[in-house]
Amino acid sequence: MNILVFAENQNGKFPKSALEAVSFAAAWAKSVGGSCTAITHGQIDASVLGNYGCNRVLHLASLAAADGEQITALVIAAAEKSAANTIVLSHDTTGKSAAPRIAVRWNAGIVSGATAIPHGTTVKKNVFSGKAIAHVNITSEKQVVTVLPNAYGVHATGAPCAVEAFEVSVPAARVVVKEVKLESAEGIPLPEADKVVSAGRGMKGPENWGIIEELAKELGAATACSRPVSDIGWRPHHEHVGQTGIAIRPNLYIAVGISGAIQHLAGVNGSQVIVVINKDPEAPFFKAADYGIVGDAFEVVPQLIAAAKAFNATK
């Protein structure tokens, strides 16, 4: 079984989700004694992809940002070139726009959001917003698998490898990026963050978020919030986590003044360690927590900031 993995070039960098996809594809190929080829595009040092275990890198340098149809054309051409019968992408925005097209055009079965290296043709993925797990069988000869971000992780198991220039003509983009509006160039993007400090209605008002931001800064964490908090405009929409916001899987999730409604948990239940700070001992969130503090956020969080500062000073 040979695997072709797509690594997206995002403004000259490989995002974490791309490195996870390569790590996943390389480990999968190794487990079945196959080869793993990566394909990427645009101005970038593509040889670093070898660090994540692939045997070969194809590179179409002339294609900068690409839409889903362009990636589809690029990836299928690269798969044929490398005699792959399996294509791996990240289950990120780009993967979601290209993978379904690839599956149709390539006549391949697809499973999106894989969380572990497949066994045979069976792929493990989360369903019901993380409340359950499904093992899905792909019955077609060819297969497309997308990898859930922050699940398998980045594994630097290899060394830089040779890059082969790859030429293929791709169609013109039909989805055109007109403008990019960055609200905060600083801070850690929430979907990629491995630590997150999140707060809810228990904070009483937007003017009280200073301690949340300060704790996040001391821990090197991103900030997030519950849905009502973004609905009433205390925090920006892109911070809303949960069933109807974004789903995150950080190593550490600290929830302050969030009750832990089932729809909120659906977006954070993949976190490795959950800390809950709530003044109500009956708050449902404690059932999902690894560490809990029953107390007033306005007393507890400043203590945590001081302790985090002291801890950072010893590092």
Place this chain on the structure above:
Amino acid sequence: MKLLVCISKAPDTTSKIAFANGNTSFDEAGVTFIVNPYDEWYALVRALELKEAQGGSVTVISVGGSDYEQIIRKALAIGADDAVRIDAPETDALSVAKHIADYAKEQGFDLILTGKETINYNGSIVPGMLAELLSFPYVTLASKLHVNGNVATCEREIAGGVEVLEVTLPAVISAAKGMAEQRIPNMKGIMSARTKPLQVITPVAFAANTSVQNFEMPPAKSACKFIAPEQAADLIQLLHTEAKVI
């Protein structure tokens, strides 16, 4: 503007998730079903707003058995003009997308809207497949949508901000939070939904190329370790030495 909104049936967000038949199927006993929230709150409501502003029609389509008519009537009550049910089981994303594409290809829709994913299978696959089958461009995860003539302008959230995307219609667009606000159907809507046209199509079957082998529940969390609020500072040490996450 002729709009098509794809809706799917999902368990209510508070449902207890359990499985039946040796963990091979979702246990529907006692579960209330709803229109998948992304389909209803964002895709359908934005389609209705576009129709209200610019004229045209909103059709909803769903692939599923007669038990799907309850959620189809809900969409009609919210304001869709008519509905189509493709009478086939929802076997996998490919078969669903093929059924919808088969229906849509002769209908001349300007815009096909879907939710960004279903809350039961979390696939995010059907809209992209639909776009490929119809040779339409596809915008994923749009959180804003405006249509001017035959050009749709979308916003999509990216790390630290938004990007503005433009696409020429016809197109498929999947809807994320922000595109519209949930609408509660009123009495008049609920009454008129009963008599709005609902066409049932018996399709040719398509072979699926994936199938769920079995489901399992995630491993149970171990009990929460409580720290007294006066000792809150200890948490930072525990996160370092015990949990090893900082």
